[in-house]
Amino acid sequence: MALLALVPLLASCQGPRQSLHVLVVPTHRMEWLRDDYHDQRDWVPLRREFQRIHPEVDLNITVAPEDNIKESLRLAQSRGLGPDLLLVRGSVAMALLDAALVEALPDEPEVRRSLALVEPNDLKRVTGPRGVAGLPMFSEITLACFDRRRLPKAPTNLAELLAVAAAGQPIGLAVEPSGLWWTAGALGAQGALTPILTGTPHAVGSSATSDRSALQAWLVWLRQTSLQSRVDLASGPQDLTEGLESGRLAWIPCYSLTLRRLERTMGRHLGVAPLPSGPGGLPTPFSALRVWSLGVDSSPRQRQLALSLAELSLNPLVQRQLTLGTKMMLPANRFVPIPVASSGKLAAIEQAQRQFTQTSGLLVSPYSADRVQQVLPSLEAVISQVLVGVMTPQQGTEALLRLSPQR
């Protein structure tokens, strides 16, 4: 500790070089992809462009899990050691802003210019009474991943999917709600489920009766599907991904974030497609908007650099390079076209994103991750019990309706 006295001297000796602390927070249940989140290759276009403008600044990137992000930020901030910039899901950014663990974007001309580049619906997802919780950078979305050696093409609807399973090709479904979310749209239950998950008001025109029958139809389908011997119920995305990699499964719902890993392990045998539609309409893929939020501990200079990096990430050239380089990030800059012609994967991602905007009207309303975190365990418990037969679909429906906010 005697060295503590030398610390200010060291600070003054560090010269003109500076560091910007960036904290990347992986999506819930995706922490096992930590290495991919930390992959420096993803950051090359942004880092290169940033260091061209600020050659004296180093980016110091760390990764922290989403589960206890509030606790770890509180601890770091009590010491004054919080990050300058956070890359988090939009809903998490909203929750952090409510807890005063991040700061709202300042109302400055440069920030306003950057916000104007973002799709208004995306902006709406991160705007609350306290201001804008973060600057969107890209989106992650759920898709279908399959093994081309076993399936020549992906099933386009639920009937085809079940036919694939009946023909002997094992398919995987996740028990967790965000992994099953796409089926809610395909079976017409999305309008009833969204308020349960996000706590947002019910859609205009919906009634308790219509919600009950939609939820019941969804749970009945899930129960009947789980009875098929070739349908594997997995605990989460990691289990599903490993199942596809090992050849245990032929088709799974997957997150765009897992594509890099799947491509690494499966190579050209990896097939990517939008999720199947159903009698209720298009599937409802789950889209996570990744946004830059500002830490509360930065010095004025660090804050300026943090804003500069966040704004730069929306630069059309950087966005295009990130999209092409990773083939899993959908640009948040609405003026950047997705180069679908050159990549089947990007075309599938773009189509899934289009499905999301068409079908998930309620999800684009701002909601807090706190509500989702609070309700997810109950929702997952009900779904699991219906899938394994502990509850009937009717009992499951009543249990879900009890979680729904008052009309």
Added chain:
Amino acid sequence: MPLFLSELQGWLAFLQRSPVLLQLLLVGGLLLALLRLRHGRPRPRWRLLWTLPLVVPLLVGEALIGLGLVGLGQRAGLVLLLGELSLAWWLLRLVENQVLARWLPRQWHELGINRLLRPLYWIAVLTILLDALGSLQDLAAVPLGVWFGGAISLGNLASVLVVLYVLLVGLPLPAAGLSLLVQRSLDLSEGSRRALEQILRYLIFTLGVIWAMARLGFNQTGVLAIAGGLSVGLGFGIKEVFSNIISGLWLLIEGSVRPGEVLMHQGEVCEVRRLGPRATTLWRGSDNAELMVPNQTFFVTATTTYTGTDRMRRCSLPIGVVRSQSPETILALLPTIAATHPAVVAVPAPMARLVEFGNERYVYNLEFSINDPLTAEGVMAELRLAICQRFQQLGIDPPS
């Protein structure tokens, strides 16, 4: 190295934040002030500062600084963290002084405290500080390359090194305890206990090395192939080292040279103190010297031991007596003198022999047995004196 420098640069960037700088300056200032006060002349009003350990006023000061900062609405988490580390240091010192110093035998103090507890404390401090400044998990995931087919990360390597260090330094204590327990329950000799202790240490450390290799993901086939290749080089280069290690292990298992054994080395009786991996430590009583003898010496040369089957040593004391004295008298007298010495055992009984006819003197050999081979020289010196005194009493010329 570039990565470390980049991390260091990142940590220094925190100093541009006024709350961080304020906390560090206050604690650093407090520490400097305390050190300055303690090095000056003691003042009666502040005598507590000189009587208490430095960490106590430091802790009190840190608590006051923390309370002050919180009262002013400032960040105090860093002061709290430094306070926790100071408190842990104080508790460690308390454990050292109040518990270990009383309960641990003196020879284990250096090992238990300086080589084990304090390094572990500093490793914990380093880990906590690294975690506070950045992400320990990210730092642990830093790749160091692929060795023997295993992708080595900084965290893996650090954890393996810490475990091996703890095994290497901390093993003697539990190994000694366990061997003592086995000795008591199976009624083993002290030599067997020490041998068991050594074997336990080798065994656990070997298991530790195997665990470390598995933890680092070393490809066993690759390691074996490289070991096979190296063995040729080792055969020519450092074969003596390996020869000594193998000899040491063999001697331990065979039990011919164990700690506690008494043997003859270069004409002197020595006690085996320690059988190390390379050399055996012998204690020579005549000049209280410790000799480091390579293990293979005992493996390739004949060794005289006094403790192979029992600890009894048969000693032989040559005595010259003038020819005028009747040999029968001397042959009867000498054993009676030896029998009076308390270290000389009754069975086998002491006996004297006439071994040489000289021109002026006959030479006799007094043979007797003792139970502690290390005391032979001392017993013989005392017997020489007793013989001189007895001869004088009987009017016999002094022996030569």
